[in-house]
Amino acid sequence: MASPMRSLLTDPARYVQSFRLFLTNSTEHQCMREFMEGQLPAVIASIGNGKSTINILSVGGGAGEIDLLILSKVQARYPGVTISNDVIEPSADQIFKYKERVAETSNLENVKFTWHEETAYEYESRMNAEKKSKKWDFIHMIQMLYYVKDVPATIRYFHGLLEAQGKLLIILVSGTSGWEMLWKKYRSSFPLDDLCLYVSSADIKRILDSAGLKYQLHELPSHMDITSCFIEGNKDGELLLDFLTETCEFSKTAPPELKRQVMEELRKPECSEERDGKVLFNNNLSVIVIEP
Numbered sequence: 326m327a328s329p330m331r332s333l334l335t336d337p338a339r340y341v342q343s344f345r346l347f348l349t350n351s352t353e354h355q356c357m358r359e360f361m362e363g364q365l366p367a368v369i370a371s372i373g374n375g376k377s378t379i380n381i382l383s384v385g386g387g388a389g390e391i392d393l394l395i396l397s398k399v400q401a402r403y404p405g406v407t408i409s410n411d412v413i414e415p416s417a418d419q420i421f422k423y424k425e426r427v428a429e430t431s432n433l434e435n436v437k438f439t440w441h442e443e444t445a446y447e448y449e450s451r452m453n454a455e456k457k458s459k460k461w462d463f464i465h466m467i468q469m470l471y472y473v474k475d476v477p478a479t480i481r482y483f484h485g486l487l488e489a490q491g492k493l494l495i496i497l498v499s500g501t502s503g504w505e506m507l508w509k510k511y512r513s514s515f516p517l518d519d520l521c522l523y524v525s526s527a528d529i530k531r532i533l534d535s536a537g538l539k540y541q542l543h544e545l546p547s548h549m550d551i552t553s554c555f556i557e558g559n560k561d562g563e564l565l566l567d568f569l570t571e572t573c574e575f576s577k578t579a580p581p582e583l584k585r586q587v588m589e590e591l592r593k594p595e596c597s598e599e600r601d602g603k604v605l606f607n608n609n610l611s612v613i614v615i616e617p
Contacts, residue, residue, distance in 0.1 A: 329578045330516040333571045334472075341418055343568040346561060351549035351608050354390060357467070357496065360545055360612055361394045368614050369399055371490050372462040378407045382461045384445050384483060385469025386412040389423035395465065396436055408436045415444045445473055449482050461486050465494040470524050477532045484538065484615060493615040499544055500527030503596035503607035507569065510590065514583050515570050526611030539616040547608040548598075551591060555604065569606070 333340050348354055373379040379399060386392045392412065399408060414420050420440050427438060441448055445466075452458065464483050473479045484493050498504040508515075508523040526542065533540050551569070553562035566575045570587065579587070591597055597606045 330575070331573050331578070332516045333567050333573045336573045337416065337418075339564075339567065339573060341416065343564040346564050347549065347568045350551070350553075350561075350565065351606075352547045353549070353608060353610070356545040356547040356610060357391055358394060360543065361391065361398060364543060364612075365395065365398045366402060368492055368494065369402055369463060372488075372492060373399070373403045373406055374490060376403075376406065376462065378409055379403060379463070380459070380461045380488075381408060381410045382464045382483070382486070383410065383412045383414075384448075384464065384466040385472070386414045386419075386423060387416075387467075388419045389426045391467055392423070392465075393426060393430055393433075395463075396433070399463070400432070400435070405435060409439070410436055411439045411441065413441045413443060413445055413448045415442065415447075417442055445469070445479055445483075449479075458486060460488045460491070462488050462491045463494070464491070465496075467494075467496040470495065470497055470529070471522055473522075476522070476524055476528070477536070480529070480532060480615075481536070484617075487617040489617055491617050495529060495613040495615070496545075496610055497529065497613075498525050499609040499611040500525045500530075501544070501607070502609040503591075506593070506595040507587070507590055511570075511583075511587060515572055526613060529611075529613055533613070533615065541614045543612040543614075545610040545612060547610050548605040549608045550603055551597065551606045552603045554591065555588065 333343065381396070381399065383392050392410070396408060396410060412423065414423070420442055423440070427433060443451070464487065466483065470476055470479065487493055502525065505525050505527070512523050530542070551565055553559045554566050556562050563574070563576045567573060569591070572579065576584065591606065592604060597604050
């Protein structure tokens with residue numbers, strides 16, 4: 326019998342809704358911001374040396390919250406230098422929000438934005454077809470490697486576009502996170518199809534080691550409040566469960582036994598901790614900075 330469960334990515338509006346709720350309920354952007362404030366300046370310290378224009382490529386830039394913070398750090402390091410910021414983002418809704426955010430932000434006079442409404446793979450295919458291989462001083466892929474078909478090939482392609490002093494920055498869930506525990510156990514039960522894969526920093530480390538690439542790894546502690554997931558019929562809880570399982574309407578479509586197991590798993594210490602009456606899911610992130 327065909328399963329009624331389907332991937333959350335088959336409903337883009339619900340995906341974006343659940344993603345935004347995830348950001349509201351988690352310290353995801355807060356811990357990224359702390360990294361950008363504290364450690365990014367050292368990462369970008371020499372990317373623009375001797376350049377009149379710094380070329381930055383944002384792969385999966387979303388609505389631009391983190392992108393604009395990165396740009397502010399590059400501007401601080403290289404005052405007055407022209408920055409060309411290209412954004413690859415398949416969601417028209419997210420690009421619209423990104424453009425709104427740019428319009429509301431001051432001090433971007435020296436930044437030229439170009440948006441490409443396409444996936445990383447579509448961008449790569451288009452560049453190959455046009456026989457173009459523009460080089461970049463800084464490329465970042467933040468929380469997007471779950472949505473590519475071939476992770477090693479994607480890293481290889483974008484790494485190959487780095488300038489001699491460029492850097493490739495990847496952020497994704499840590500191998501020590503609750504995501505790792507949940508997905509290693511249940512990935513075969515979730516309707517992943519080919520829209521989404523589960524990867525963590527543990528997988529990326531293996532890929533980089535086997536390719537002989539040099540990199541630094543930073544761990545960012547983060548959590549997400551999933552207390553509402555345990556309140557039957559709670560709309561926010563249902564959206565967060567969809568996000569955790571990448572399943573559209575998980576509460577309504579999952580077989581009862583699977584739902585029971587997942588709810589039990591989410592409370593285990595490997596996934597979450599209970600603090601002040603809240604269930605806090607381990608959302609630890611890893612930042613990987615790859616040398617050219």
